[in-house]
Amino acid sequence: MPAAKAPAPAPLPSPKWPEWNDRRMEVILGNLLRTGVLLSAAIVLWGACIYLFRHAHEVADYRIFKGEPSDFRTIPGVIRSVIGGHGRGWIQLGLLFLIATPIARVAFSIVGFALERDRMYVAFTLIVLAILLYSLLGSGLGI
Amino acid sequence: MTILIFTAVVAIVSFVAGLLGSLTGLGGGVVLVPLLTIFFHVDIRYAIGASLVSVIATSSGAAAAYVKEGFSNIRIGMFLEIATTIGALLGAFLATRIPTSALAIIFGAVLLYSAFLSCKPRTEAQRNLPPDALATRLRLNGSFPDLEGPRHYNVQSVPTGFSLMFGAGALSGMLGIGSGAVKVLAMDQAMRIPFKVSTTTSNFMIGVTAAASAGVYLSRGYVDPGLAMPVMLGVLAGSLLGSRILVKAETKSLRLVFSVVILVLGLQMLYKGFWGNI
Numbered sequence: 001m002p003a004a005k006a007p008a009p010a011p012l013p014s015p016k017w018p019e020w021n022d023r024r025m026e027v028i029l030g031n032l033l034r035t036g037v038l039l040s041a042a043i044v045l046w047g048a049c050i051y052l053f054r055h056a057h058e059v060a061d062y063r064i065f066k067g068e069p070s071d072f073r074t075i076p077g078v079i080r081s082v083i084g085g086h087g088r089g090w091i092q093l094g095l096l097f098l099i100a101t102p103i104a105r106v107a108f109s110i111v112g113f114a115l116e117r118d119r120m121y122v123a124f125t126l127i128v129l130a131i132l133l134y135s136l137l138g139s140g141l142g143i
Numbered sequence: 144m145t146i147l148i149f150t151a152v153v154a155i156v157s158f159v160a161g162l163l164g165s166l167t168g169l170g171g172g173v174v175l176v177p178l179l180t181i182f183f184h185v186d187i188r189y190a191i192g193a194s195l196v197s198v199i200a201t202s203s204g205a206a207a208a209y210v211k212e213g214f215s216n217i218r219i220g221m222f223l224e225i226a227t228t229i230g231a232l233l234g235a236f237l238a239t240r241i242p243t244s245a246l247a248i249i250f251g252a253v254l255l256y257s258a259f260l261s262c263k264p265r266t267e268a269q270r271n272l273p274p275d276a277l278a279t280r281l282r283l284n285g286s287f288p289d290l291e292g293p294r295h296y297n298v299q300s301v302p303t304g305f306s307l308m309f310g311a312g313a314l315s316g317m318l319g320i321g322s323g324a325v326k327v328l329a330m331d332q333a334m335r336i337p338f339k340v341s342t343t344t345s346n347f348m349i350g351v352t353a354a355a356s357a358g359v360y361l362s363r364g365y366v367d368p369g370l371a372m373p374v375m376l377g378v379l380a381g382s383l384l385g386s387r388i389l390v391k392a393e394t395k396s397l398r399l400v401f402s403v404v405i406l407v408l409g410l411q412m413l414y415k416g417f418w419g420n421i
Contacts, residue, residue, distance in 0.1 A: 026217050033203040033350070041200070041379055048372045052147060060149035060369070065186040067364030074362065091368035092361075095196055095375070099357045101203050102350035109221060120282070124221050128351065131228040135235075136358035 025112040029105050036101030040094045047090025054087060075141055103132050146369065153183065154373035161201060161381025166388070167398045168342055169261055169405070170349075171378045172198045172320040176250060177408040181415070185370065187243050187250075191319035192365030195353050197378035198321045202350030204379050208386045215343040216285045219298065219336065223308045223329075224348055228355040230312025235356035238317045239363055247416030250318050254409030257324040261402040272335055277301045287340055296337050304334035316356035321349040 071077040072092050081089025106129050113121040144152075156178055157171070164171030172194045179190035209215055238246065278284055278298035286295040298304075307329035315322040323345060330341035360366055 023213060026215060029217075030206045030209070033206040037200055037203045037379065041376060044372055044375060047368065048150075048376070051369065051372070052150060055369075056145065056147035058146050060144050060146045062183070062185040062189050062367065062370055065188045068367060069364075072366070072368060073364050088368035091372045092366070095361070095366060095368070095371060098196060098199050098203070098375070099354050099361070102199060102354040105203075106221075106224075106351060109217070118282075121218060121221060124225060128221065128224045128228055131225075131232060132351070132355055135228075135232050135355045139359045139362040141358050141362040 025109070029108060029112075032108060033101055033105055036104065037098065040097035040101065043094030043097060044091050045094075047087045047092075047094060049087070050085070050090060051087030073141075099136075103129070103136075106132060149183075150369070150373045153179070153370070154377040157197065157374045157377025158381040161197070161378035162385045163381075163397070163401050164378075165201070165205065165382040165385025167261070167401045168323070169257060169398075169401060170198070170321040170323045171201060171382060173254060173257055173323075174405060174408055175374060175378070176319060177254065177412050179370075179374075180247070181408070181411050187246055188238075188365050189367050189370055191238065191246075192360045192367065193319075193371040193374040195319035195357055195360055196366060196371045197375045198315075198319065198353045199350050199357065200375050200379040201382040202321065202346055202348075202353065204383050205346055205386045206350070209343040209346055212288075212339075212343065214287045214339045215347050216283070216287075216336075216340055217344075217347070218281070218285070219283050219330075219334075219340075220344045220347045222281060222283065223305065224351050226305050226308035227312030227315065227348055227352040230309040230314075231316035231352045231355040232359070234313035234316025234318075235359035237313070239359070244416045246318065247412050247419075249314075251409045251411075251413035251416055253314060253318065253320070253322070253324070254405050254412060258402045258406035258409060260324050260327065261398055261405070272297045272299060275299050275301065278334075285340070287337065294337075296335075296340065299335040300333045304329045307333055312352050312355070315349070315352050316359075319353075319356075319360070321345075321353070323349070 071081040072088060075096065078089055078092045078096060082093050106125060110122055110125045110129065113125055157175060160171040160174050160178065175194045175197065176187065176190045179185040180187050274284060274297045278301050281301065283298040283301070284296065286293040307325060311322045311325035311329060314320065314325060326345040327341060330336045330345060331338060
C-alpha cells in the first residue's frame, strides 16, 4: 500500500461511539504520560551533562556488580545528592520521575472511573495502585 | 573504554534497539540486556536495571501516539494489570535471589520464544465470537475504529488470559523486559482480542508493570545512573521516532531481520548461562 493511502485516522467521537468517556480519559492519560516522560528525560539529560563534564575521561567498568551506594538507592539519598549538585543524583531523580508517571496514570484512572460511576473498575484500579505503592514503599526506597 | 565513549556507544546501540523494537512491535528491551552483557561486559544485574527503566520510558512515551488511534481498551488493561503487577513484584524478588547464570538461561529461553513467535504468521482474531459471560460481567468487550466504522469484539477465556498475564508480569520483573511476547500469547491467542487492540493495550500495561518492579530494583542498587542514562535516552528517542514512522513503514522484512538477531542473542545467552561466566 502506498504511503499516501495510510489507514484513515480514528473517527471523531460521536453519540454512537460507545466508549466515548473511556476514550477521552485515555487521551488525557496519554498526554499525562508523555509529559511525564519528557520531563524526566529532560532531568536525566541535565544530570548527564554534569556527569559527563566531570567524569568523561574516567574508565567505564560495569563488569562486577557492586550495587549502588545509598545516595542512588533511596529517595532521601537521591535528594541529598541533587542538593549536592551531583550529576548522577540528577539522573536518578529523573528516573524516579519516570517511575512515577505510570503510577500517576493509575491514580488518575481512579478519578476517571469514578466519574463514570464504575465502582468495579474503581476497585480494580485501587488494587493496582496498592500493589504499586507497596512495591515502592515496601522495598525500602523511602528510607 | 572511557565513560564518554562508553556512554556514546551505548546510547547509539539503545537508539537502534528502540527504533527496531518499536517498528517491529517486539520491544527494544528484549535485545538490550543481551547486547549489554555480551558486547559491553556489563553485569546482567546492572543491564536488567537499565533495561527496566527504558521499558517504562518507551511505554509511556508511545502512549499518547497509540491513544490517538483509538484502539486500546483501558478496562482490559486495568483488569490485567492486577495480574501483571503482582507477577512483576514476585519476579523482581526472585531476580534478587536466583543466580545470574539462571537469569541468563531464562532470558535465553524467552528470546528464542520471541524469535519463534515473530516468525509465525499473525492469526487475525475471528470476528463475531459469542459474548463470554465473565468478560461481559467485567465489561471487557469493546469496539475499535475499522475502515467501515466501529467494529465490536467479544473477549474470551478471561481466567487463562489472566494467569498468562501473571506469568508475563513475573518475566518482566525478573528480566527487566516488557515481555510483549507472552502478553501477545495471552491477549491474541487466549482472549482472542483483535491484534491492534492487544498490541496498543499491552503497550499501556508495560509501563505500569515495569513500575511495579522498578522500586525493588532501584532500592537494591541495580539501577546505575551512568548506565541507565544512555540506555533510557537512547531507547526513548529511538522508539519515539519508530512510532512516528510506524504507519508508513513496511515491517515484514524488518521483522525477519530483527527476529534473527533475537535468535542469535538467545543462543548466546543460553551458552553464557550454561558454560560461560556471567
